[in-house]
Amino acid sequence: MILLLVVILLVLGLIIVFIKFATADGDFTLLSKGKPKRQHIQDKVFWITGASRGIGEVLATQLAALGAKLIISARSEVELERVKAKLVGKHASDGVKILPLDLASGEEALREAVKTAESFFPDTGVNYMIHNAAYERPKSSALDVTEESLKATFEVNVFGTITLTRLLTPCMLKRGGGHFVVMSSAAGKTPAPGQAVYSASKYALNGYFHSLRSELYKKGIKVTIVCPGPIETSKSGGAPSSGQKGSSEKRVSSERCAELTVVAATHGLKEAWISDQVMLVHFVCGSAYRYLLLCTWFSTCQS
Numbered sequence: 001m002i003l004l005l006v007v008i009l010l011v012l013g014l015i016i017v018f019i020k021f022a023t024a025d026g027d028f029t030l031l032s033k034g035k036p037k038r039q040h041i042q043d044k045v046f047w048i049t050g051a052s053r054g055i056g057e058v059l060a061t062q063l064a065a066l067g068a069k070l071i072i073s074a075r076s077e078v079e080l081e082r083v084k085a086k087l088v089g090k091h092a093s094d095g096v097k098i099l100p101l102d103l104a105s106g107e108e109a110l111r112e113a114v115k116t117a118e119s120f121f122p123d124t125g126v127n128y129m130i131h132n133a134a135y136e137r138p139k140s141s142a143l144d145v146t147e148e149s150l151k152a153t154f155e156v157n158v159f160g161t162i163t164l165t166r167l168l169t170p171c172m173l174k175r176g177g178g179h180f181v182v183m184s185s186a187a188g189k190t191p192a193p194g195q196a197v198y199s200a201s202k203y204a205l206n207g208y209f210h211s212l213r214s215e216l217y218k219k220g221i222k223v224t225i226v227c228p229g230p231i232e233t234s235k236s237g238g239a240p241s242s243g244q245k246g247s248s249e250k251r252v253s254s255e256r257c258a259e260l261t262v263v264a265a266t267h268g269l270k271e272a273w274i275s276d277q278v279m280l281v282h283f284v285c286g287s288a289y290r291y292l293l294l295c296t297w298f299s300t301c302q303s
């Protein structure tokens with residue numbers, strides 16, 4: 001009788017796990033955290049790049065509603081004004097600053113942008129830097145990509161983002177800490193045909209920020225890397241999603257992606273995966289495969 005009860009409970013547990021997995025839109029660690037920690041949002045300063053549309057715009061909307069102070073950046077000042085006008089929250093009237101920014105503008109321009117951002121809120125500076133801006137995904141194969149497209153993608157996705165980080169980090173270190181939230185992509189975890197250059201840029205971004213964390217975590221610098229799969233956005237150009245939209249492809253809404261990103265950041269997760277269960281299987285299997293390769297290599301070196 002006891003054995004039967006154990007079997008029944010085990011089966012029920014497996015059913016519950018299956019249902020949870022079948023309806024999941026994020027990795028289990030992320031989903032287990034529940035809601036964002038509001039104490040890590042209220043009155044904190046969030047600088048968001050790529051804030052004029054898509055996930056960046058939604059992040060600005062949600063964070064403003066949760067009581068954050070914002071610096072919103074993108075190339076179009078007109079679009080940033082539009083975003084600012086719709087924000088609602090404790091600091092929406094006087095705690096939202098517009099800072100037009102082109103990540104491909106070079107180090108001196110980015111240096112001035114950092115100085116301006118820090119001057120907006122001199123008492124606190126920038127608490128969270130959300131790297132959301134991305135160059136529009138090149139629609140070409142690995143061999144057909146043009147040099148112009150290759151350079152443009154890396155200039156925004158990699159070089160500009162890294163330079164901005166390198167210039168802002170000393171300011172954070174002087175205050176004893178700061179937090180970088182990096183909107184990467186599933187393409188930086190599981191490459192797919194037709195997105196070799198975009199995928200390469202996201203792999204580079206992941207490598208840099210994981211290394212940055214390992215170097216500076218003892219000095220109060222946190223890094224959260226968010227890897228969204230296919231995301232439904234109002235304007236898809238430049239949005240950090242994975243793959244091209246297909247008729248049968250399940251996509252997470254930009255609102256849900258932004259919500260889970262805020263959860264990941266405020267709970268201090270090192271990495272978070274946002275996607276439907278099919279993409280999550282690719283994530284898990286790919287990570288497990290790389291882990292096995294690493295273990296095999298390590299064992300070989302020891303023998």
